[in-house]
Amino acid sequence: MPPSKVSRDISLAVIRTACSNCNLRELCLPFGLSEEELARLDELVNVRKRIKRGEHLYRAGQAFESIYAIRSGFFKTDVLLEDGRDQVTGFQMAGELLGLDGISTERHACNAVALEDSEVCHIPFSRLEKLSREIQALQHHFHKVMSREIVRDHGVMMLLGAMRAEERLATFLLNLSQRFTARGFSHSEFNLRMTREEIGSYLGLKLETVSRAFSRFQEEGLVAVQQKHIRILDTAGLKLLINRHGYPGHGL
Amino acid sequence: MPPSKVSRDISLAVIRTACSNCNLRELCLPFGLSEEELARLDELVNVRKRIKRGEHLYRAGQAFESIYAIRSGFFKTDVLLEDGRDQVTGFQMAGELLGLDGISTERHACNAVALEDSEVCHIPFSRLEKLSREIQALQHHFHKVMSREIVRDHGVMMLLGAMRAEERLATFLLNLSQRFTARGFSHSEFNLRMTREEIGSYLGLKLETVSRAFSRFQEEGLVAVQQKHIRILDTAGLKLLINRHGYPGHGL
DNA sequence: GAAAGGGTTTGACAAAGATCAAACAGGCGG
DNA sequence: CCGCCTGTTTGATCTTTGTCAAACCCTTTC
Numbered sequence: 001m002p003p004s005k006v007s008r009d010i011s012l013a014v015i016r017t018a019c020s021n022c023n024l025r026e027l028c029l030p031f032g033l034s035e036e037e038l039a040r041l042d043e044l045v046n047v048r049k050r051i052k053r054g055e056h057l058y059r060a061g062q063a064f065e066s067i068y069a070i071r072s073g074f075f076k077t078d079v080l081l082e083d084g085r086d087q088v089t090g091f092q093m094a095g096e097l098l099g100l101d102g103i104s105t106e107r108h109a110c111n112a113v114a115l116e117d118s119e120v121c122h123i124p125f126s127r128l129e130k131l132s133r134e135i136q137a138l139q140h141h142f143h144k145v146m147s148r149e150i151v152r153d154h155g156v157m158m159l160l161g162a163m164r165a166e167e168r169l170a171t172f173l174l175n176l177s178q179r180f181t182a183r184g185f186s187h188s189e190f191n192l193r194m195t196r197e198e199i200g201s202y203l204g205l206k207l208e209t210v211s212r213a214f215s216r217f218q219e220e221g222l223v224a225v226q227q228k229h230i231r232i233l234d235t236a237g238l239k240l241l242i243n244r245h246g247y248p249g250h251g252l
Numbered sequence: 253m254p255p256s257k258v259s260r261d262i263s264l265a266v267i268r269t270a271c272s273n274c275n276l277r278e279l280c281l282p283f284g285l286s287e288e289e290l291a292r293l294d295e296l297v298n299v300r301k302r303i304k305r306g307e308h309l310y311r312a313g314q315a316f317e318s319i320y321a322i323r324s325g326f327f328k329t330d331v332l333l334e335d336g337r338d339q340v341t342g343f344q345m346a347g348e349l350l351g352l353d354g355i356s357t358e359r360h361a362c363n364a365v366a367l368e369d370s371e372v373c374h375i376p377f378s379r380l381e382k383l384s385r386e387i388q389a390l391q392h393h394f395h396k397v398m399s400r401e402i403v404r405d406h407g408v409m410m411l412l413g414a415m416r417a418e419e420r421l422a423t424f425l426l427n428l429s430q431r432f433t434a435r436g437f438s439h440s441e442f443n444l445r446m447t448r449e450e451i452g453s454y455l456g457l458k459l460e461t462v463s464r465a466f467s468r469f470q471e472e473g474l475v476a477v478q479q480k481h482i483r484i485l486d487t488a489g490l491k492l493l494i495n496r497h498g499y500p501g502h503g504l
Numbered sequence: 505g506a507a508a509g510g511g512t513t514t515g516a517c518a519a520a521g522a523t524c525a526a527a528c529a530g531g532c533g534g
Numbered sequence: 535c536c537g538c539c540t541g542t543t544t545g546a547t548c549t550t551t552g553t554c555a556a557a558c559c560c561t562t563t564c
Contacts, residue, residue, distance in 0.1 A: 079406050083495040087410040101406065103399035110406060129392060133385045140381060146398045147355035153405035154331050154353065154362060158339040160412035161456030165521070195541065204413035206522055211543055227530075227542075243335040417551070447511065458552055463513055479512075479560075 017048045017071070017121055027095030027182065028069050029123070029145070032137050041138065044131055045069070047122040057098060057112040057120060064102030066124050070094050073118020074193040077101075077110045078201070088202040090152075091115070091176075091194060094183060099125075100146055115193040160204045163242070168203040169213045170238040173223065177232055188235075192228040269300045269323070269373055279347030279434065280321050281375070281397070284389050293390065296383055297321070299374040309350060309364040309372060316354030318376050322346050325370020326445040329353075329362045330453070340454040342404075343367070343428075343446060346435060351377075352401055367445040412456045415494070420455040421465045422490040425475065429484055440487070444480040 019030045020038045029045075030038055048071060051057050057068060057075065075092040089110060092098055101109040103125065132139035159168050181187040192199070196207040196214075203210065217223045222238055224231040232238070271282045272290045281297075282290055300323060303309050309320060309327065327344040341362060344350055353361040355377065384391035411420050433439040444451070448459040448466075455462065469475045474490055476483040484490070 079410050081410065081414065081495065085410075085414045087406075087413045089406045089409050100399055101403050103395050104397075104403050109403045129388070129395070133388065133391060136381070136385065139385060143355050143381065143398075146395070146402070147352055150398070150401050150405065151353050151356050151361045153402065153409070154339075154341045156409055157341050157405070157412060158331050158333065158337075160409060161339045161453065162333065162337045196543095197541085201413065207542080208523085208544085209521060212521095215543075243333065448513095449511085459512080460514085460553085461551060464551095467513075 017046060018042045019045055019121075022071070024069075024071065024095040029097070029138070029141065031141050033135070033141075034137075037135050037137065040131060040135065044127045045121050045123050049120055049122060051114040051118045051120060053114055053116050053118075055114050057114065058102075058108045059111050060108055062108045064099065064106050064108050064125070066122050067097055067099035067102075067128070068112075068120040069123060070096050070098065071119040071121050073120075074115045075112050075118065076115055076194060076198060076202075077112050079110045086201060087204075088194075088198055090156075091202065093179060097145060100149055115198075165203075165205055165209050166213050166216065167242045167244075168205065169199075169210065169217070170222075170241045172199065172203060173230065173232060174235070174238055174242075177235070188232045190230055192230060269298060270294045271297055271373075274323070276321075276323070276347040281349070281390070281393065283393050285387070285393075286389075289387050289389065292383060292387065296379045297373050297375050301372055301374060303366040303370045303372060305366055305368050305370075307366050309366065310354075310360045311363050312360055314360045316351065316358050316360050316377070318374050319349050319351035319354075319380070320364075320372040321375060322348050322350065323371040323373050325372075326367045327364050327370065328367055328446060328450060328454075329364050331362045338453060339456075340446075340450055342408075343454065345431060349397060352398055367450075408454075417455075417457050417461050418465050418468065419494045419496075420457065421451075421462060421469070422474075422493045424451065424455060425482065425484060426487070426490055426494075429487070440484045442482055444482060 019025055019028070019041050020035075022028065022030070025031065025038075030041055033041060051073070060080065070092055072094050075098060076088050077090050077092065077098070078086050078088045080086045092112075098112050098120070099108065128142070132142055159171055163171065176190065176192075177187045180190050194202075196210045199205075200207045200210045205213075214223070214225045217238075218225050220237070222232075222234045222241075224233060271277055271280070271293050272287075274280065274282070277283065277290075282293055285293060303325070312332065322344055324346050327350060328340050329342050329344065329350070330338050330340045332338045344364075350364050350372070351360065380394070384394055411423055415423065428442065428444075429439045432442050446454075448462045451457075452459045452462045457465075466475070466477045469490075470477050472489070474484075474486045474493075476485060
C-alpha cells in the first residue's frame with residue numbers, strides 16, 4: 001500500500017504523542033494501566049494524524065492495519081448499499097476507538113469521515129494484540145471496549161426497531177448530552193457536528209422528519225434549537241417521552 | 253451466586269466435551285488452532301449444558317462469567333425497554349457464540365432464550381482470556397469473532413434504518429439460508445425456529461406485516477411458505493428485490 | 505375426537521412517516 | 535455588500551406500515 005494513496009484521504013501532519021500525557025487516558029485505551037504499562041503503550045501509539053473536516057480516515061474495503069483513537073474532533077461511520085442508500089452506524093468523539101469493524105475480515109467494513117477537523121492516534125493492531133498478550137489489564141480493557149460497542153449497537157437496534165421518530169431523536173440527544181458530560185462539557189448545551197440528513201440516516205428517518213421533531217420539541221419547551229446549536233431545557237421531559245409507547249396500560 | 257438460582261433457567265445435564273472432537277470446530281472458537289493448542293482449549297471448555305426450548309441461557313442483569321458456544325440448537329437474544337417493548341437483536345445457531353455483550357459491564361446486557369432444545373458449551377471468560385494471552389491464534393480468532401459481531405450489527409442497522417419491509421424479510425431469509433448452508437444443510441429448504449412475531453421484532457415490523465410479506469413472496473413465486481417450513485425458490489429474485497429502492501435511477 | 509390455545513392469515517381502516525415542493529437562513533467567496 | 539450554495543424549515547399530499555378484528559389452521563390435551 002503506497003503512502004501516496006493514503007495521503008489523498010489523510011493529511012499527514014504526524015506528531016509525536018504519549019498516552020501517558022493524554023487527558024483522555026481515563027476514557028480511552030490506557031484506562032486502568034499502571035505507569036509502567038502506560039509507558040509500553042506509549043511506544044506503540046506514537047503517531048498522531050490530523051484529519052480535516054470532510055476527509056475520510058478510512059474507507060470500506062481498504063486493508064485494515066490499525067485502529068484509531070480519537071484525540072480530538074468528531075467522526076461518523078457509515079455503510080453503503082450497492083444501490084446508493086447509506087446508513088450512518090455511529091458518531092464518534094474524543095476518546096473513542098474507530099476501526100474495530102476491520103478486524104473481522106482484515107478490511108474495513110465501513111467508512112469513517114471526520115465531521116470537524118480532528119486528530120487521531122494510530123494504533124497498529126498486530127502490535128496492540130502483542131502488547132495485550134503481555135498486559136492483562138490492557139487485554140481485558142480492550143475486550144470491554146469491543147463488548148461495549150456490541151451493546152451500543154444493540155441499543156441502536158432497539159432505537160431503530162421499536163421506537164417512533166420523536167423517541168429516537170430524544171434518545172439521540174440524551175446520548176450526546178451524556179457523552180459530552182463525560183468529557184467535561186456542558187450536558188445541556190452543545191453544537192451538533194452533523195447535518196439533519198446525517199442524524200436522519202443514523203435514526204432511520206428522513207431529514208424532514210428530524211427537522212419536524214426538533215420543531216415539536218422546541219414548541220413543547222423541551223429543547224431550544226437554533227440550527228446546529230442545541231440547548232436541552234428539560235432532560236426529564238425527554239426521558240419521559242421515550243417510555244410512553246409500550247404496551248397498552250403503560251402510559252399515555 | 254448459588255447454583256440453585258441458576259438451575260431454574262438451565263437444566264443441568266452436564267456432559268464432558270472436547271473441542272477437538274467437535275464437528276463445529278471449523279466454525280467455532282477452535283478455528284485455526286494446532287492439535288496441541290486445541291488440547292489446551294479442551295481443558296477449558298469442558299462443560300456442556302442442555303437448554304430446553306423456551307428456557308433462558310441467561311438474562312439481562314445477571315452476572316457475567318462465561319461465554320457460550322452453541323453446540324446444537326437455536327437461540328434468540330433480545331433487549332427490553334422499561335415500558336415492555338422488546339427488540340430481538342439476533343438469532344444464533346450452532347457454532348456461534350453467545351454472551352459477548354456481558355464482557356463490557358460484567359453483567360449480561362440481553363436475554364438469551366433457546367428456540368428449540370439446545371446444547372451449549374460453557375467457556376469461563378477469565379480462563380479464555382488467560383489462554384488467549386498464551387495462544388496467539390486463539391486471541392486473534394476471538395478478536396475476529398467479536399469484530400464480526402460488530403459488522404453484523406451494522407448490517408442489521410442498515411436493514412432497520414434503510415430498508416422497507418419486503419427487503420428486510422428477503423435479507424433475513426437469504427442470511428438464514430447462507431448460515432444453514434455453512435453448516436451443511438440445504439440452502440433452499442429449512443424450518444424457521446421463531447414465530448412471525450419474533451421475526452417481526454428482529455426486523456422492526458409487526459407480525460402482520462411479516463405475514464403479508466411472506467404471502468407476497470409466495471404469490472410472486474420467490475418462496476414456498478407453509479407455516480414454519482420455507483422453501484426458497486428464487487434466490488436471485490430475492491437478491492434483486494433488495495437493491496431496488498435506492499436513489500432514483502437505480503432500478504424499479 | 506372435540507375443545508382449547510397458540511400462532512398465522514387476511515381484510516378494513518388509521519396513522520406515522522415519506523415524498524414533493526417551496527421558501528427561508530446563514531455562511532462564504534467574490 | 536451581494537449573490538450563491540448548502541442546509542433547514544414548513545406545508546400538502548401520498549405511501550407504507552401499524553392497528554384492530556375476525557377467521558383459520560395446526561397441535562396439544564383431555
